[in-house]
Amino acid sequence: MTDRRVHDLALRDLTKVYNPNSDEQAVKGVSLQIARGEFVALLGPSGSGKTTTLMMVAGFEEPTSGDILVDGRSIVGMPPNKRDIGIVFQNYALFPKMTVAENIAFPLRMRHRAKSEIAATVARLLDLIRMPEYGTRYPNQLSGGQQQRVALARALAFDPKLLLLDEPMGALDRKLREQLQLEVKRIQRELGVTTVYVTHDQEEAMVLADRVAIMNLGRIEQVGPPAEVYNRPVNRFVAQFLGTANLIPARVTAPGRAEVAGHVVPFAQDGAAAQTPGSSAALFVRPECVTLAPADQLPSGRGLPGTVDHAIFVGDSTRYAVRVGADIVQVTAHNRAGLPTFAAGDSVTLLWSPENARVLAPSCEGPWPAEAGKGLCPP
Amino acid sequence: MRQSRLALALLLAPVLAFLTAILFYPLALMVERSFTDPAPGVGNYVRIVDVPVYLRIFWTTFQVSGIVTLVCLLLGYPIAYAAANRGPAMRLFLLAAVMMPFWTSLLVRTYAWIVILGAEGPIALAWRAWLGEEPPQMLYTRFSAVIGMVYVMLPYMVLSLFAVMSEIDPNYHRAARSLGAGPFRAFRHVYLPQSMAGVTGGVLLVFIVSTGFFVTPSLLGGRKEVFIAELIQVNLQEIIDWGFSSALAVALLVFTMLLLFLYDRLLRNESVFAAGLSRGRR
Numbered sequence: 048m049t050d051r052r053v054h055d056l057a058l059r060d061l062t063k064v065y066n067p068n069s070d071e072q073a074v075k076g077v078s079l080q081i082a083r084g085e086f087v088a089l090l091g092p093s094g095s096g097k098t099t100t101l102m103m104v105a106g107f108e109e110p111t112s113g114d115i116l117v118d119g120r121s122i123v124g125m126p127p128n129k130r131d132i133g134i135v136f137q138n139y140a141l142f143p144k145m146t147v148a149e150n151i152a153f154p155l156r157m158r159h160r161a162k163s164e165i166a167a168t169v170a171r172l173l174d175l176i177r178m179p180e181y182g183t184r185y186p187n188q189l190s191g192g193q194q195q196r197v198a199l200a201r202a203l204a205f206d207p208k209l210l211l212l213d214e215p216m217g218a219l220d221r222k223l224r225e226q227l228q229l230e231v232k233r234i235q236r237e238l239g240v241t242t243v244y245v246t247h248d249q250e251e252a253m254v255l256a257d258r259v260a261i262m263n264l265g266r267i268e269q270v271g272p273p274a275e276v277y278n279r280p281v282n283r284f285v286a287q288f289l290g291t292a293n294l295i296p297a298r299v300t301a302p303g304r305a306e307v308a309g310h311v312v313p314f315a316q317d318g319a320a321a322q323t324p325g326s327s328a329a330l331f332v333r334p335e336c337v338t339l340a341p342a343d344q345l346p347s348g349r350g351l352p353g354t355v356d357h358a359i360f361v362g363d364s365t366r367y368a369v370r371v372g373a374d375i376v377q378v379t380a381h382n383r384a385g386l387p388t389f390a391a392g393d394s395v396t397l398l399w400s401p402e403n404a405r406v407l408a409p410s411c412e413g414p415w416p417a418e419a420g421k422g423l424c425p426p
Numbered sequence: 427m428r429q430s431r432l433a434l435a436l437l438l439a440p441v442l443a444f445l446t447a448i449l450f451y452p453l454a455l456m457v458e459r460s461f462t463d464p465a466p467g468v469g470n471y472v473r474i475v476d477v478p479v480y481l482r483i484f485w486t487t488f489q490v491s492g493i494v495t496l497v498c499l500l501l502g503y504p505i506a507y508a509a510a511n512r513g514p515a516m517r518l519f520l521l522a523a524v525m526m527p528f529w530t531s532l533l534v535r536t537y538a539w540i541v542i543l544g545a546e547g548p549i550a551l552a553w554r555a556w557l558g559e560e561p562p563q564m565l566y567t568r569f570s571a572v573i574g575m576v577y578v579m580l581p582y583m584v585l586s587l588f589a590v591m592s593e594i595d596p597n598y599h600r601a602a603r604s605l606g607a608g609p610f611r612a613f614r615h616v617y618l619p620q621s622m623a624g625v626t627g628g629v630l631l632v633f634i635v636s637t638g639f640f641v642t643p644s645l646l647g648g649r650k651e652v653f654i655a656e657l658i659q660v661n662l663q664e665i666i667d668w669g670f671s672s673a674l675a676v677a678l679l680v681f682t683m684l685l686l687f688l689y690d691r692l693l694r695n696e697s698v699f700a701a702g703l704s705r706g707r708r
Contacts, residue, residue, distance in 0.1 A: 107600055127603040128612075140601035144619040153615070157606035205606060 053083040054118050054208040054241055056104070061113035063099050063265075073099040075265040076113070084239040086232075087270075088252035091262030092288070097245045100262075101211050104243065106130050117208055128157070133202030133240075135212040139194045141186035147197050148173070148182035154205040172200040175234060192223045199231065203238060210235070210242040216251065228254050249289050253277065261285050278333075283407050286331050293337070293376050297330040299406060305330055308372030310351050313401035328406040334379040336403035339367060341387060342394035350396035351376075355389045369395060456672045463669025470673030480657070480674075484681065487654045490568065490643065491636035494575045498583040498632050499625065501576070506587035506624070511596070524584045527577065536645050539574045540565060543646075571647035575639055582635065583628040590624030626693055630686060637682055654678050 056079075063074040074096040081087050089097040102108040104115055106127035114121050122130055133154075141150050148169050155165045173179045176196040186194055195215055202210060212231075216224045232255055235242050246252050252259045253273035260270045261284075269281045280286035283294055297305040301324055303316040314330060342352060353371040360382075367378040367389060376397060380386065389395055460470050474480045509520040527535060541547055543564040553561035564570055594617065602612035640655035647653075654674060661671040 105600075105604055107603075126608070127600070128606050128608050130604075131606075132604060134601065134604040136597045136601060138595065138597060140595065140597040142598065142601075142616055142619075153602070153607075154605035157611060201605065 052206060053239055055083045055085075056081040056209055056241060056243070057114075057116040057119075058100070058104070059114040059116065061100065061103060061115065062111050063096070063103060063108060064111040072111075072265050074103070074110075077262075077265075077267055079260060079267060079270065081241060081243065084241055086235055086242045086244065086255060086257045088244045088246060088256035088259045089262055090246055090249060090252040090259050090288075092247060094264075095262040096265035097247075097262045098213055099265075101213055101243060101245050104209070105132055105134055105211055131205065131207050132209045132211060133205070133207035135195070135198045135202050135210075135215045137214045137217050139186075139198040139215075141194055141198055141201070143186055145185075146182065147178070147184050147186070147189070150186070150197060151201045151204050153201065158205060168204055172204055175203075175237070176200045176230075191219050192227055195219065195227060196230065199234065203234070203240065207240065210240045212242070212244045214246055215244075216246075216248075224251070225254075231255065253289075261288060263288070279405070280331065280407065283329055283331075286407055291334050291377055291379075293332050293334060294329040294407065295332070295371070295374055295376060296327065297406065298327050299324050303401065305406060307351060308374070312351055312399075312404070314404040314406055315402045328408075330404055331407045332376075332399055332404040334366070334377040335364075336399050337376065337378045338398045339369070339378055339380060339387070339389060340396045340398060341389075342396050344396075350398040352394065352396055355391050355393045355395055357391050358389060369397060371397065457676055459669055460672035460676050463672070464667075470670050471677065473670065474673060474677055483652050483654055483657050484677070486651060487637055487678075488681070488685070490571060490575070490647075490651065490653070491633050491639075493572050494579060494636045495583075495629055495633045497572065497576045498579050499629060502580055502583035502587055502628065503621075503625075505580075506584045506591050507621075509584070509588050510591035510594070521584075521588070524581045528581060532578065532641060535577065536574055536642050539570065539577070539646055543570050543573070565646070566648045568647065568651055571643045571651045574642040574646040575636060578639075578642060579632045579636060582631050586628035586631055587621065587624040590627070591621050594620050622693070626689075630689070634682060634686070637678060 058077050058079045061074055061077040062072060064072050077096070077100055079087070089100060091097045099108060103110050106122070106125060110123060115123055117130075141147075142153065145153065151169045151172050152165045155168060160168075169182065170179070173182055176199060178193060178196060181189070181193065181197075186197070189197065198215070199212075215231075216227060219227065228251060235255075244252070244255055256273065258270055259273050259276050261268045261276060263284050269276055269285045271279075276285065277289050280289065280292070286292040286294065295307055297307045297312075300306050300311060303313055304311055305314055305328070306312075307330060312330070339355075340350070351371055353369040353376065356368040356370045356375060358368075359366045362382070364379050364381050365388065367380065369376045369378055378397065380388075461468065463470075474484075505520055505524065509517045509524075543549060545561075545565070547565075549564065550561045553559070598616050598620065599612050602616040603609070607615060637653075638655055639653055640659065643651050643653045644656050658671050658674050661667045661674065
């Protein structure tokens with residue numbers, strides 16, 4: 048079933064240079080294919096180029112090179128008001144001299160829609176954001192969360208081809224944010240509009256998006272579904288940007304085998320460059336993927352021996368810092384009756400199954416097509 | 427509660443004492459004098475209404491002030507807009523250019539206009555050279571009075587507009603554009619309404635100050651461009667009629683306040699007072 052009102056977006060080698068005298072680029076060859084109805088989050092630290100990318104799609108910045116295609120047709124050079132793209136800004140940008148209903152009606156008025164149609168659409172959208180009785184209020188009479196929902200309704204009022212959101216929850220507190228994330232997700236699912244969401248909050252990106260694109264220094268480092276990007280990062284930057292990661296200095300000894308502090312540990316083999324035997328590398332393993340066992344319970348030669356440096360009880364889990372040689376390995380253990388607990392100074396063995404560990408390169412070098420990043424850097 | 431109120435009273439006391447001594451007391455004296463000098467009654471006010479020339483002077487004052495305000499608004503709006511929206515270099519240049527006249531004395535600036543607009547000034551010379559005919563009388567007309575006053579008042583208008591415009595987030599314009607408004611409609615529906623607080627403030631400021639002008643219309647204007655301030659000065663220093671001078675001053679005050687009240691009514695939403703409130707709320 049192809050709905051003609053759902054559109055796709057393609058970014059092709061998109062580049063933005065602000066100052067032509069220096070070769071410092073805000074965006075360096077970003078390529079990304081976003082399918083109809085897909086929800087993609089651009090995730091990255093500030094200065095990674097994610098907002099600049101969004102502004103180029105919106106039409107407020109012209110790309111220096113590259114192309115932006117909606118349904119296969121280039122929109123580069125088209126004025127923003129002709130693009131039919133709904134945008135939710137970080138500070139909402141609700142027009143202060145207009146009521147909520149007038150704000151939502153604005154894009155319809157600009158399109159010279161009939162009065163009756165405008166009234167019906169506004170009522171439908173107020174229902175959608177669950178604020179039916181707020182039409183006559185002014186933006187400064189609303190809470191931050193309400194303003195955010197009105198901004199979303201206004202951006203959706205004209206059935207835009209794309210919905211872009213630029214850190215829309217940056218100004219809200221955590222609890223409200225979680226609530227609104229579910230709301231945004233529900234509305235996006237309901238309307239099926241193709242959505243690009245810019246954020247620096249990794250949890251928000253993983254909660255909302257079908258796919259997450261991790262950006263760093265103007266490039267996309269990796270694109271993929273949240274679980275894939277989290278579990279199989281292609282490089283150290285992605286590993287450390289998402290959640291907590293142990294990156295233990297190691298030396299690859301054989302395919303799927305690495306040496307850490309004189310002990311051989313397994314890792315998942317997936318053919319990336321940093322895995323040639325003899326090379327020194329970083330062994331990646333998430334804290335929750337490591338199991339601790341008392342040192343005397345295992346035959347020697349299995350696992351990695353260490354000493355508990357300290358333990359922090361945080362309710363549902365306990366966080367251990369375990370000293371292995373010169374390094375500290377973070378371990379998160381769920382608290383369940385019957386499982387062993389450890390105290391500072393205890394000798395332990397660290398264990399993980401091979402598929403939870405991998406060897407990572409520092410960062411992908413040079414421009415490379417993000418679509419090739421089906422989990423991995425090109426060799 | 428009691429203590430904080432006392433503290434507030436103590437904090438306000440100096441400024442209240444100052445205002446009472448400098449403003450309210452003399453104002454009260456003036457109002458009293460207008461009703462008692464030379465004889466008790468409303469004689470001074472009857473005289474203002476009865477003698478056509480006085481009413482005409484009031485009309486001239488308000489009319490010229492109105493024109494000056496309008497010209498300042500039309501010239502000042504684009505300047506303030508560019509200063510607020512076209513980058514830091516443009517802002518520095520425009521604000522410096524607008525503020526420059528403040529560094530020179532009012533009298534010097536006024537005489538400069540006499541030279542520029544005079545019969546042997548650069549404009550007149552250029553007119554004769556290119557068009558080969560006598561230029562029209564520019565100096566000592568309403569035209570020259572308006573030019574001189576606009577020159578003095580423009581910075582007030584620009585600064586008042588700029589203060590409001592520089593607070594308008596550029597994302598409003600972007601939002602309007604993304605929602606389907608072209609550049610003009612984005613300005614008309616989103617920017618202009620938000621800048622109205624600055625327009626109101628600038629218009630009030632320029633108009634009120636203009637009605638009290640003395641030097642500029644007196645030196646640059648023609649015989650017909652007599653302002654109330656000039657009439658008051660003549661009555662005060664030459665005729666020495668303190669009662670009538672007071673009545674003229676009170677009448678100017680009342681007329682001006684009446685006009686301001688009407689203006690505020692006209693622009694209910696954009697009232698300076700409402701603008702102050704909404705800004706305070708943020």
